[in-house]
Amino acid sequence: MTIDFILNGEDVVVKTDADVRLIDILRNSFGLLGAKCGCLSGRCGACSVIFNSAITQACLIPAFRIRGSEIITIEGFSQTDEFQDIVSGFSQTALENCGFCNNGKILSAEALLEQNPRPSRKEILSGFSGIRCRCTDPESLVAAVQLVSEIRQRRLYGRSA
Ligand code: FES
């Protein structure tokens, strides 16, 4: 089947079987390797992308669900000011991250803050519930995302939220 969708702001078309996973389409048809192959069963978040504005595990999305969607991967997102906000906040709070979880943490922060610029502790933990990382304690994660929120508010409005 032929599927058209928006990938990192560009209209794209791919020919694929209906049951091929989005993670494989991104990696094999577009050379986008930022979404990692982890568990491939929806349990780790290494393959995260932003799919129609929501953080989504690309290993769980079959090709037939992609048609007409808007997908942002870490490669596209890394070109934005919003990405820099997150990198700054994570870095200033020394949030643990690694090649396995970094993609999912960054995109989870963006999906959350885009919908909810000033998330509560509970909302932050819920927004990251799909990311498996035993190295990060919840309070560090909350502090990092709240700092990202402040950084973004200062950039956008010249003041803290
Ligand atoms: S690789 Fe998709 S959730 Fe683990």
Ligand code: FES
């Ligand atoms: S820091 Fe990457 S999995 Fe925990």
